[in-house]
Amino acid sequence: MTTHRPPAELHDHPHDHDHGHEHEHGHEHPTGFKGWLHEVFVPHSHDAADSIDDALEASGQGIRAVKISLVVLGLTAVAQLAIVAISGSVALLADTIHNFSDALTAVPLWIAFLLGRRVANDRYTHGYGRAEDLAGLFIVAMIALSAVVAGVESVRRLAEPQPLDNLGWVLAAGIIGFAGNEAVAIYRIRVGRRIGSAALVADGVHARTDGFTSLAVVLGVIGVWAGFPLADPIVGLLITAAILVLLWGTARDVGRRLLDGVDPDLTRQARHALEHLDGTSQASDVRLRWSGHRLAVQARLHLAPGTTVAAADQEAAAAEHAIRHALPAVGTVDLTMTADAPATAGQERT
Template sequence: MAGHGHNHNHIDPDAGDARVLWAILVNLGLTVAQVVGGLLAGSLALIADALHNFSDAISLIIAFAARKIARKPADSQMTFGYGRAEVVAALINYTTLILIGAYLAYEAVMRFFDPQPVDGWLVVIIAVVALVVDLVTAALTFTMAKSSVNIRAAFLHNVADALGSVAVIVAGGLILLYDWRLIDPIATLLIAGYILWQAITEIGGVIRILMLGSPPDIDAEAVLADLRGIDGISGVHHLHLWQMQENEAAVDAHLVIFEGQWHAADAIKSTAKARLAEQFGIVHATFELECAVHACHDAPVIGHEGKGQHGHGHAFDSRDQQPGSR
C-alpha cells in the first residue's frame, strides 16, 4: 500500500490534560467502590471489573506522565527528543492488559470448580455505577485517542472496562432471576477474552514503532520508485524508513547523482525532499549524495551492510540506470 495522502494529526500538546486528570480521579474512586462491593457481594466478576478499572486509572496516570515527558525538547542526551515516551507508555499499558486478562481467565476457571454465592442486587447496582463512570471516562479521552497511540491504549482500557460492566450487570441479573452462580465466572471469562483480544491486536503497532519498522501506511518500494523517478538521480540505496513517533515518519538514504549532474545536486536533493513530503507526508528526510563515479559498491537497496563491509566504487544497485538510459 502506497503512502499517498499520509495523514498527520497536529493537536495542541497541552490540550486534554484536565480531561485525563478527571478521568484518573473518577476511575480511582470507582475502583475502591467496586472492590468493597465485590467483597461484600462475593462476586468475582465485580472484583475482576474493579481490577480492570484500577488498571484503567494506572494506564491513564502512565499516559498523562508520558504526555508530559514527550513535550520536552531534544537535548544532548535525547537528540530525537522525548516523543517516544508515549509509545513506551502504550507498550506498558497493553502489556498490563495482557497480564490482567490472563489472570482473570485463570481465576474464572478456578471459580468453575468452586462456585461461590453472589449478591445479585449489589452486583447490579455497583456495575451500573461503574458503567456510567466508564462512559464518562471514554467521553473524556475519545477525541485524544484518535491522534495518540498512548491515549488510545488508555482509552481501550476503558472501553474494555465498560463492556466488562455490561457483562457484570447481565450476570447479576441472571443470578437474581435464576440463581445461576456459574454466570459469574462465565462473565469473567468473557471480560478476560475481550481484554486479551484487544491488547494483542493493538500491541503489534506499538512494537513496530519501537523496532523502527516502516510506517504501515507507507510502502518502502513506492518511496524508492518516487526517488528513482526524479531527474538527476541514477540510483538509491541504504534506504531507512521509520516512525520517529506515531504520526511522524522519517527517511534517510544515499542518492546517486548522474555523472555530469553534480552541479545540480542541491536542487535534486530539495526536489527529493519536497516529493516525499507531498506524496507520503514524510517531513524528516536526510540524504547522503554520491556522484555516480564514486557511488557505494554493491550497497543494499534497503538497510546497511554488516560491520566491515563498507566499500566504494563505480557500481549501482540492480535497478540503477546508467546516464542516458532513461
C-alpha cells in the first residue's frame, strides 16, 4: 500500500467557485422565552455556521466591527462624562473611567485581526491565526475581572450602605451606558458569528457584561426611589451572577478553540462530503481545527486499487472542492490519497 499525496498546489488552491449555498445547523436551540434567555446568556459562536468564505474579507469585517464598536463605546463614555460634569458625581466618574478602559480591550483583538492577515513564514509556518485565540483568552480574563469587581463592590455596599446622590443623573448615565454597550454587544456577536470568530463573540459578551453593570445602576436607582435602599447592592449581586453565566459560556467557546475543538457536526459534514466522491471508497483520519476564524482540514482518502497518479490528482481536486462547498470558512485543505493494492498483487501501485 502506497500513500500518494497530491501536489502542493492542490492543498491550498483557492478554487474560485461561487459558494451560494447555505450551511445547515446540525443542532437546535431553544425557542421562545427560553431561547431568548439562551441567546442573551450563552451567545456561542456557532463554529462559523454562517461565516463567509474569503479570509481577507472576514478579517476586514472583523476589523470594521472593532472600529465601529470603539466609536460607539467612545461616544457612550463621552455622554456619561458630560453627565458627570453636570452632576459632579464622583461615583459616576469612576464608572465612566471604567467604561473607557473596557472599550480599549478591543485593541488586542484589532491587533490580532491584523496579524492574522500576515502570511506564514519559516518561524510561524501555520500563520498567525492563533493570535485571535490569544486575544479571546485575554477578553475572557477581562470578563472574569468584571465579575470579581462587581461582586466585591456589591458586597461592600451591602455591608456598608452608602446613599446615592443625584439619582436622576445616575439613572440617565446608567441608561446611556446600558444602551451603548448592548448595541455594541449585539453587533460584535453578530459579526463574530458571521466570520467565525470566537474572540469577537467573546468581546461582544464583554460589552454585554458592561451593559449589565449599567443596568444594575438603573435598577438600583429605581429601588431607592421605591423606598428600598438596599436594592442597589442586591441587584449588583444578581448582575454578578449573570456575568458569571456569561463567563462560563465564553470561556468554554474560547477554550475549545485553544484545544483545537470543533463542532462535531462540521466533522461529520466533512466526512460525508469526502465519502460521497465517485472515486473514494472511504475517508479516514478526518481532522479539523480552527486557526483564528479559518478552518484547517486534514484527511486520508482511500481510493480504488489501481488508481493512477493522474486520477488521484483529479480526485484530490474534487475532494477539496467538496470540502469547501460543504464547510464554511475553510482555509487550508491537506489530503493524503491512498490506493490499496489487491491482496494477490506483489507490487505497489499509486
